Amino acid sequence: MAVYTDVSADDISAFVADYDIGAVLTFKGIAEGVENSNYLLQTEGGNFILTLYEKRVRAEDLPFFIGLMDHLAAKGINCPRPLHDRNGVALKTLCGRPAAIVSFLQGISLRRPSFAQCGAVGRAMAEMHVAALDYPGFRANNLSLSGWRDLAARCAAGSDEVAAGLEKTILDELAFLEQAWPKDLPMGVIHADLFPDNVFFIGERLSGLIDFYFACNDFLAYDLAVSINAWCFEADGAFNVTKARQMTAGYIAVRSLSPAELEVIPLLCRGSALRFLLTRLYDWRNQVPGALVRPHNPIPFLQRLRFHQHASSAAAYGLEPAALA
Amino acid sequence: MAVYTDVSADDISAFVADYDIGAVLTFKGIAEGVENSNYLLQTEGGNFILTLYEKRVRAEDLPFFIGLMDHLAAKGINCPRPLHDRNGVALKTLCGRPAAIVSFLQGISLRRPSFAQCGAVGRAMAEMHVAALDYPGFRANNLSLSGWRDLAARCAAGSDEVAAGLEKTILDELAFLEQAWPKDLPMGVIHADLFPDNVFFIGERLSGLIDFYFACNDFLAYDLAVSINAWCFEADGAFNVTKARQMTAGYIAVRSLSPAELEVIPLLCRGSALRFLLTRLYDWRNQVPGALVRPHNPIPFLQRLRFHQHASSAAAYGLEPAALA
Numbered sequence: 001m002a003v004y005t006d007v008s009a010d011d012i013s014a015f016v017a018d019y020d021i022g023a024v025l026t027f028k029g030i031a032e033g034v035e036n037s038n039y040l041l042q043t044e045g046g047n048f049i050l051t052l053y054e055k056r057v058r059a060e061d062l063p064f065f066i067g068l069m070d071h072l073a074a075k076g077i078n079c080p081r082p083l084h085d086r087n088g089v090a091l092k093t094l095c096g097r098p099a100a101i102v103s104f105l106q107g108i109s110l111r112r113p114s115f116a117q118c119g120a121v122g123r124a125m126a127e128m129h130v131a132a133l134d135y136p137g138f139r140a141n142n143l144s145l146s147g148w149r150d151l152a153a154r155c156a157a158g159s160d161e162v163a164a165g166l167e168k169t170i171l172d173e174l175a176f177l178e179q180a181w182p183k184d185l186p187m188g189v190i191h192a193d194l195f196p197d198n199v200f201f202i203g204e205r206l207s208g209l210i211d212f213y214f215a216c217n218d219f220l221a222y223d224l225a226v227s228i229n230a231w232c233f234e235a236d237g238a239f240n241v242t243k244a245r246q247m248t249a250g251y252i253a254v255r256s257l258s259p260a261e262l263e264v265i266p267l268l269c270r271g272s273a274l275r276f277l278l279t280r281l282y283d284w285r286n287q288v289p290g291a292l293v294r295p296h297n298p299i300p301f302l303q304r305l306r307f308h309q310h311a312s313s314a315a316a317y318g319l320e321p322a323a324l325a
Numbered sequence: 326m327a328v329y330t331d332v333s334a335d336d337i338s339a340f341v342a343d344y345d346i347g348a349v350l351t352f353k354g355i356a357e358g359v360e361n362s363n364y365l366l367q368t369e370g371g372n373f374i375l376t377l378y379e380k381r382v383r384a385e386d387l388p389f390f391i392g393l394m395d396h397l398a399a400k401g402i403n404c405p406r407p408l409h410d411r412n413g414v415a416l417k418t419l420c421g422r423p424a425a426i427v428s429f430l431q432g433i434s435l436r437r438p439s440f441a442q443c444g445a446v447g448r449a450m451a452e453m454h455v456a457a458l459d460y461p462g463f464r465a466n467n468l469s470l471s472g473w474r475d476l477a478a479r480c481a482a483g484s485d486e487v488a489a490g491l492e493k494t495i496l497d498e499l500a501f502l503e504q505a506w507p508k509d510l511p512m513g514v515i516h517a518d519l520f521p522d523n524v525f526f527i528g529e530r531l532s533g534l535i536d537f538y539f540a541c542n543d544f545l546a547y548d549l550a551v552s553i554n555a556w557c558f559e560a561d562g563a564f565n566v567t568k569a570r571q572m573t574a575g576y577i578a579v580r581s582l583s584p585a586e587l588e589v590i591p592l593l594c595r596g597s598a599l600r601f602l603l604t605r606l607y608d609w610r611n612q613v614p615g616a617l618v619r620p621h622n623p624i625p626f627l628q629r630l631r632f633h634q635h636a637s638s639a640a641a642y643g644l645e646p647a648a649l650a
Contacts, residue, residue, distance in 0.1 A: 008436040009526070025431040025527055029356030030365065040355070040365060042431060106350040106367060111333040201334070202350055 005037045005052045005095050012041070012050070015094050018085040019101065021045030032197075035213055037097075040104070047104035049080060052097040057213055062098055064137045065212050066091050068189060069102065075131040078124075078208040080105060107200025107207035118231050118243040120206040121199055122250030125191065125227060128209060129220050130255055132189035141192065141216040143275055145181055148174060151278040155285055162281065163302055170281075173274050173305065181271065182219065182264050190223035191215055195230040221261040224251055225268035228317065229276065229304050237303045245318035262314045269317075270308040277301035330362045330377045330420050337366070337375070340419050343410040344426065346370030357522075360538055362422075365429070372429035374405060377422040382538055387423055389462045390537050391416050393514060394427065400456040403449075403533040405430060432525025432532035443556050443568040445531040446524055447575030450516065450552060453534060454545050455580055457514035466517065466541040468600055470506055473499060476603040480610055487606065488627055495603070498630065502596050507544065507589050515548035516540055520555040546586040549576055550593035553642065554601065554629050562628045570643035587639045594633040594642075602626035 012027050022044025030049075032038050037052040053062060066082050070090065073081035080102035082090040092099050110117060141147070152170050159166040191198070193214040200208040224247070232243040251257065280298035287295055314320060337352050347369025355374075357363050362377040378387060391407050395415070398406035405427035407415040417424050435442060466472070477495050484491040516523070518539040525533040549572070557568040576582065605623035612620060639645060 009433040010437065012433070023528065024433060027433045028365070031354030031356060040353070108334040108337070108349060108352045112335065203348065 005054070005097055007037075007039065007050075007052070007095055011095055012039075015050075015092070015099070016041070016043060016101075018087075018092070019045075019083055020086060021048070021083070021101075032210075041101065048083065048101050049104055050094075050099065050101050052094060052099045054097065057098075059098055061139060061213075062091050062100075064139045065215060066100060067137050068132065068135055068212055068215055071135045071137075072128060072131050073103075077128055077131050078105065078206075079128075079212065080208075080210055105200055105208035105210060107202050109199065110196050110201055113196060113231055113243070114204070115242055115246045116204055117201060117206070119246040119250035120201075120204070121194065121227060121231060122224070122247035122252075123254055124199070124206050124209060124250075125194060125223055126251040126254035128191060129188050129223065135189055137189075139216045141190075141218040143192070143214070143216075143279070144218060144271075145178060148177075148271075148274055148278055151282055155278065155282040159281060159285070162284065163299060166281075166302065169302070169305070170274070170278070173270065173309075177267075177271050177274065180267055182260075182267065185219040185221055185261055185264070186258070187217060188220045189215055190218050190220060190226075192218065192223060192226060194223065194227045219261075219268065220255070221257060221265065222268045222272065224248065224257075225265060225272040226275075228265075228269055229272050229301070233300070233304055233307075237300060239307055241316075241318040248317075248319050262319055265314045265317055265319055266308055266311040269311070270305060273301050273305035273308055277305055330379070330422055332362075332364065332375075332377070332420055336420055337364075340375075340417070340424070341366070341368060341426075343412075343417070344370075344408055345411060346373070346408070346426075357535075366426065373408065373426050374429055375419075375424065375426050377419060377424045379422065382423075384423055386464060386538075387416050387425075389464045390540060391425060392462050393457065393460055393537055393540055396460045396462075397453060397456050398428075402453055402456050403430065403531075404453075404537065405533075405535055430525055430533035430535060432527050434524065435521050435526055438521060438556055438568070439529070440567055440571045441529055442526060442531070444571040444575035445526075445529070446519065446552060446556060447549070447572035447577075448579055449524070449531050449534060449575075450519060450548055451576040451579035453516060454513050454548065460514055462514075464541045466515075466543040468517070468539070468541075468604070469543060469547075469596075470503060473502075473596075473599055473603055476607055480603065480607040484606060484610070487609065488624060491606075491627065494627070494630070495599070498595065498599050498634075502592075502599065505592055506596065507585075507592065510544040510546055510586055510589065511583070512542060513545045514540055515543050515545060515551075517543065517548060517551060519548065519552045544586075544593065545580070546582060546590065547593045547597065549573065549582075550590060550597040551600075553590075553594055554597050554626070558625070558629060558632075562625060564632055566641075566643040573642075573644050587644055590639045590642055590644055591633055591636040594636070595630060598626050598630040598633055602630055 013024050016024050024043050026042035028040045030038050030040050035056045036054050039050040041048040041050045069079055069082050072079045083101040084090045156167045156170045198211040228244050232240050277298050280296045283295040284298050338349050341349050349368050351367035353365045355363050355365050360381045361379050364375040366373040366375045394404055394407050397404045408426040409415045481492045481495045523536040553569050557565050602623050605621045608620040609623050
């Protein structure tokens with residue numbers, strides 16, 4: 001949960017007056033998004049979300065994110081659609097912070113997705129990948145290999161206090177991934193953080209994808225690996241192969257995966273597990289007294305990493321090409 | 326801000342199925358209320374607030390609060406109206422906590438109320454007082470004299486670390502109030518916490534009162550004293566006599582204040598300032614590591630107390646009967 005910036009009634013009324021959405025009826029901080037301040041905004045024109053971008057989001061990346069949501073929404077993807085004010089501007093300033101109003105998406109985040117819901121996530125991800133193929137923006141993934149090396153330098157030393165052997169596990173894995181990481185897979189814009197918090201459902205129907213603030217250009221199949229880590233492990237740490245198979249089947253119903261992409265799924269899953277292990281470990285070991293957000297435990301991603309280290313091929317994920325056909 | 330209890334999509338869908346409000350469309354934790362977990366709930370039937378009552382609210386008091394909102398809403402007061410399920414039950418259980426769904430009120434909380442808005446608060450408070458006169462529930466004010474003595478015993482000692490001379494100020498004030506506190510003013514159900522956070526406006530129009538979880542039976546004029554402390558001091562600590570006069574004029578337009586009530590306003594303001602000084606001091610000195618709510622600074626209520634100690638009569642508040650006629 002997070003509402004970092006205090007916005008007064010006068011502030012929001014003056015801000016909303018720049019748009020053609022009528023007067024403010026309701027304005028409430030909501031517990032959604034850990035990087036930014038988010039508010040439910042009801043006006044005479046409907047329901048919206050106001051986001052104030054806090055310091056963990058780089059201001060120079062915001063045009064990429066806002067432009068991406070504009071691009072995807074125009075292609076019919078159910079994602080927040082940035083509102084433009086009377087001068088056509090979507091990215092504005094409020095209380096000294098970059099700020100934007102986006103459309104409100106109905107739906108609920110899931111805790112225990114069904115097989116069908118995992119399939120719907122794979123399908124929606126592929127639709128997003130395809131819709132973004134002609135998006136002209138570019139943003140490098142600063143949380144890929146070189147970013148992991150930087151993070152490890154700042155949090156691996158002494159991490160055995162979190163789990164025995166963790167420092168060596170991280171450094172060995174980094175060394176392995178630096179020599180094994182693929183170089184020539186299909187690329188495009190990926191969400192890069194498509195966890196259950198960021199997908200809304202109304203019943204079995206996927207109603208929207210949110211929180212594009214880690215989106216970047218990278219291997220498309222890496223996004224699938226992120227979501228396998230995010231959706232296909234149970235609370236006790238067990239891998240659910242049926243969920244992975246459903247998610248991948250949903251994906252390839254929209255965009256096919258080449259044999260080369262399928263083959264490196266275990267490797268991409270290792271990298272993605274390391275990415276979340278490192279960011280969570282960093283936040284876990286650098287807790288800010290009085291912070292409003294409790295950091296996630298990194299250990300579940302150490303467990304996922306160990307699972308992927310022992311997966312010899314895509315078959316361990318139920319992803320043999322024949323099984324998906 | 327506060328969302329203490331994690332409610333899953335399955336939990337909320339099963340809970341909502343007991344009511345005639347259709348299926349769940351949206352469910353988001355909101356940053357409103359510091360004692361409970363509050364969620365925005367949108368269903369096919371409309372917008373609602375779901376509240377889970379956390380440990381600072383005593384379960385045995387909940388029927389009083391729920392019954393009061395039912396009573397007030399039935400009399401046309403703009404307050405949250407508890408929903409009753411198909412069996413007529415309003416106070417239920419969710420995730421092991423007492424829980425209730427109430428109607429959603431539009432509006433925004435103010436930071437800098439205008440004179441007219443202060444008048445509207447006085448009027449709405451008096452309307453609430455009159456509407457509750459025949460409410461059959463009774464709840465003693467556990468944050469009146471004896472409660473202050475208990476709180477002081479737990480937080481006054483050593484409080485000079487917060488402000489020089491604070492411990493003596495508290496004990497002297499308590500001794501004074503214990504001999505001077507009135508005994509025979511008109512009583513009824515009061516809100517007891519009508520701060521700007523708990524009043525919604527749409528423009529200049531007061532659209533609702535919320536958060537009745539300190540409501541209790543006490544002197545009606547004490548509620549006015551609470552709101553003078555809550556609304557009529559500026560950010561720099563200065564008393565705004567025009568706001569107090571507007572608020573009181575709004576009140577007596579609906580319910581007259583007797584000369585006896587007017588005469589003790591300074592005394593009631595002293596008691597109310599001490600009440601918030603003590604509860605804030607207690608929370609300030611007992612901060613829980615990792616808590617999601619930052620405690621309020623108690624010092625502004627020490628400043629208010631000192632103002633009231635030097636107010637010789639209701640005239641210091643612009644409240645001479647002639648001025649209000």
